[in-house]
Amino acid sequence: MIAMETLRPGRRAVLAGLAGAALTGFADAAAPVTLRRLTPAFDRIIVPGTPVEVIATGIQWAEGPVWVPRDGGYLLFSDPPANIVRRWSRGGGVATFLSPSGAPDPDRTILREPGANGMMLDRSGGLLIANSGGRSIDRVDLRTRARTVLVDRYKGKRFNSPNDVHVAKDGAIWFTDPPYGLAGDDRSPAKEQSVNGVYRWRAGGEAVLVDGTLTRPNGVALSPDERRLYVTVSDDADPRVMAYDLGRDGMPRASRVLVSAKAWHQQGKPGLPDGMKVAHDGTLVCSMPGGIMFLTPEGEPIGLIETLTPAANAAFGDGGAALYVTNNDRVLRVALRRGWQQ
Numbered sequence: 001m002i003a004m005e006t007l008r009p010g011r012r013a014v015l016a017g018l019a020g021a022a023l024t025g026f027a028d029a030a031a032p033v034t035l036r037r038l039t040p041a042f043d044r045i046i047v048p049g050t051p052v053e054v055i056a057t058g059i060q061w062a063e064g065p066v067w068v069p070r071d072g073g074y075l076l077f078s079d080p081p082a083n084i085v086r087r088w089s090r091g092g093g094v095a096t097f098l099s100p101s102g103a104p105d106p107d108r109t110i111l112r113e114p115g116a117n118g119m120m121l122d123r124s125g126g127l128l129i130a131n132s133g134g135r136s137i138d139r140v141d142l143r144t145r146a147r148t149v150l151v152d153r154y155k156g157k158r159f160n161s162p163n164d165v166h167v168a169k170d171g172a173i174w175f176t177d178p179p180y181g182l183a184g185d186d187r188s189p190a191k192e193q194s195v196n197g198v199y200r201w202r203a204g205g206e207a208v209l210v211d212g213t214l215t216r217p218n219g220v221a222l223s224p225d226e227r228r229l230y231v232t233v234s235d236d237a238d239p240r241v242m243a244y245d246l247g248r249d250g251m252p253r254a255s256r257v258l259v260s261a262k263a264w265h266q267q268g269k270p271g272l273p274d275g276m277k278v279a280h281d282g283t284l285v286c287s288m289p290g291g292i293m294f295l296t297p298e299g300e301p302i303g304l305i306e307t308l309t310p311a312a313n314a315a316f317g318d319g320g321a322a323l324y325v326t327n328n329d330r331v332l333r334v335a336l337r338r339g340w341q342q
Helices: 040-044 262-266
Strands: 021-026 033-037 052-056 063-068 074-079 084-089 093-098 116-121 127-131 136-140 147-151 165-167 173-177 197-201 208-211 217-222 228-233 240-246 252-260 276-278 284-288 291-295 301-307 311-317 322-327 330-335
Touching: 033 040, 040 301, 052 084, 063 116, 063 127, 063 322, 074 116, 074 322, 116 165, 127 165, 127 173, 165 217, 173 217, 197 217, 208 252, 217 276, 217 284, 228 276, 228 284, 276 311, 284 311, 291 311, 291 322, 301 322
Parallel strands: 063 311
Antiparallel strands: 021 033, 033 301, 052 330, 063 074, 074 084, 084 093, 116 127, 127 136, 136 147, 165 173, 173 197, 197 208, 217 228, 228 240, 240 252, 276 284, 284 291, 291 301, 311 322, 322 330
16 A cells, blocks of 8 residues: 655645746647746756747647667657658658557457557567557567557456556556546546556566556656655646555555646646656656756756647657657757756
8 A cells, every 4th residue: 555645736836827937939830839947947948039840740639759879879659649750860851650550450349549659668679659549558569560569457357448557667567547448538438447547667576566546547757776766647627647656566655746737737738747767866857747857856847848739758868868749739949058968
């Protein structure tokens, strides 16, 4: 069991209007993006005046970005409704990488999002996929595109629709399993799990339920020292980021609300807490209402990549020199200050 501490947001988790200095803006035909400094510490992450580049458009729902450092470096990102994973590189532009990326022959009366969602490289360079449509965690060989299903059940019952994935230093895979991929969500007759869980899985073992109390677990990540687990909750009624203190066995001992996003959501800012990444220095880079927010490990907002449409996820790339953001129907690239994430 997880010991629940008093649920409270960080002391600056609710900032009225997300007030802050606008560092730069860029006008795309679809929607402008503003880099907004909420504290001076944002300047050590992104140089004031940095432009935001649009590298891909025309996507149904851009998700799951992951940077692959081989073959000159390229970005993979998913489109769960379209059942496609696409590849982008500076010299090659955008091309299809996996199609189908999830369920091979989806029944749309059962599956709302048949494709891959969150992705990450494993310790040996293989591509791990939270397969929303296939309802499993898969591994794909990047050279052959051969796919292996690693785990698809908990206690004999199929997962709902795995959404995001994170790999620990010891190879353990953490993942979330909301019902977003199922037509009807929790009401779907295909739903076999009684909870929308957070899980951990190790090769050769069974999936372990880490937390089954969250209504809509979504993004998942570990702190650099792997003593803390972060999970976003994309619940319209109570959107938030959870933090779990991990014991020596790697399992949670206590949990708390790190950041409440309820006020921002109620102000009508687009999106919900979704995907996240953690920088080398512990900074959280998290999808929130309003865009991609940079937060201290204590949940204090530092800055915001402010978008007018929902941002789903982000990934570090180019050896830590850039942040790639999946933003509704497009993918953005923002240069990071030299040395911050290298």
